[in-house]
Amino acid sequence: MGSEGSINLPMIDFSRSELRPGSSTWDSVKSQVAKAAEEYGCFQALFNRIPHEQRKGMNGAMEELLQLPLETKQRNVSEKPFHGYLGSSSAKPSIYEGLCIIEPGIYDNVESFTNVLWPEGNIKISKTLHLFSQPVVELDQTVRRMIVESLNVEKYLDEHMNSTYNLLRVAKYEAPQTTEKKTGLMAHTDKNIISIICQNEVDGLEIQTRDGDWIPVKFSPDSFFIIIGESFQAWTNGRLYSPYHRVMMSGSKTRYSATFFSTPKEGYIIKALEELVDEEHPLLYKPFDYSEYLKRRFADHGKIKTVPALKNYFGV
Ligand SMILES: O=C(O)CCC(=O)C(=O)O
Numbered sequence: 001m002g003s004e005g006s007i008n009l010p011m012i013d014f015s016r017s018e019l020r021p022g023s024s025t026w027d028s029v030k031s032q033v034a035k036a037a038e039e040y041g042c043f044q045a046l047f048n049r050i051p052h053e054q055r056k057g058m059n060g061a062m063e064e065l066l067q068l069p070l071e072t073k074q075r076n077v078s079e080k081p082f083h084g085y086l087g088s089s090s091a092k093p094s095i096y097e098g099l100c101i102i103e104p105g106i107y108d109n110v111e112s113f114t115n116v117l118w119p120e121g122n123i124k125i126s127k128t129l130h131l132f133s134q135p136v137v138e139l140d141q142t143v144r145r146m147i148v149e150s151l152n153v154e155k156y157l158d159e160h161m162n163s164t165y166n167l168l169r170v171a172k173y174e175a176p177q178t179t180e181k182k183t184g185l186m187a188h189t190d191k192n193i194i195s196i197i198c199q200n201e202v203d204g205l206e207i208q209t210r211d212g213d214w215i216p217v218k219f220s221p222d223s224f225f226i227i228i229g230e231s232f233q234a235w236t237n238g239r240l241y242s243p244y245h246r247v248m249m250s251g252s253k254t255r256y257s258a259t260f261f262s263t264p265k266e267g268y269i270i271k272a273l274e275e276l277v278d279e280e281h282p283l284l285y286k287p288f289d290y291s292e293y294l295k296r297r298f299a300d301h302g303k304i305k306t307v308p309a310l311k312n313y314f315g316v
């Protein structure tokens with residue numbers, strides 16, 4: 001293992017106005033995305049489509065949501081694992097808390113979510129969450145399209161895009177008030193397709209490279225951090241890397257983050273593309289039902305220190 005922080009994670013600029021499929025800018029960004037997704041399974045995206053005022057509004061909304069009383073936040077329930085409220089209970093307080101919103105790009109969904117927390121409604125928060133989500137959902141589609149194109153499997157593009165929905169999780173990591181690093185979120189791989197993370201001004205996210213080094217992510221005011229999930233790794237038969245990551249906190253400032261997860265729909269079977277299975281790339285995972293995987297990982301959650309990744313359940 002090398003020393004921490006000696007490597008820079010890739011940074012890719014998505015801000016150029018001529019970023020349209022087929023343009024030379026598109027092709028150049030696409031090759032950077034493919035390289036980063038294979039080598040590191042993650043990269044920082046510079047994306048200036050969201051004005052700073054709107055970013056600030058989102059940070060304010062996250063604070064307002066997560067500062068609600070615990071009993072109020074716990075009203076955000078879902079029958080799906082990891083889709084409601086996560087974190088503290090009165091018996092076991094946690095420095096991490098998260099609230100999930102299903103399909104935040106659809107205004108009615110955001111409104112149903114805020115109505116659970118504020119029965120009298122909260123139009124300001126609903127609008128802030130909704131407006132912020134739209135360009136991020138587009139960024140998700142751009143990145144996935146670039147990866148599908150770079151692997152020459154465009155014939156599956158529509159099926160791939162239609163097989164997912166978006167989940168937004170806003171999270172709070174309480175400042176530990178010490179200079180020593182404390183675990184805010186333990187090391188894990190994401191189960192979904194891709195995750196897009198942004199935050200207030202407090203860093204804490206760390207990524208593990210293939211060599212085992214932990215690299216802290218330094219966000220800039222215009223950046224989003226993109227992480228490849230296990231389902232995308234499985235669908236592409238291991239062409240992409242799905243990195244372990246964690247959140248480590250120190251100091252006196254509370255961190256707020258918003259993560260957009262593109263997630264396989266209920267009952268969707270993830271099966272490696274036959275074009276990507278050959279002698280050089282033997283099949284890595286058996287076809288699996290994403291919802292089943294989610295349920296099994298949820299059942300094992302908390303029982304074990306390092307969550308077993310996809311390989312432990314469905315590896316060939
Ligand atoms: O808050 C972050 O920066 C990361 C969140 C994360 O990794 C997750 O929710 O899966």
Ligand SMILES: [Fe+2]
Pocket residue numbers: 188189190195245
């Ligand atoms: Fe994650």
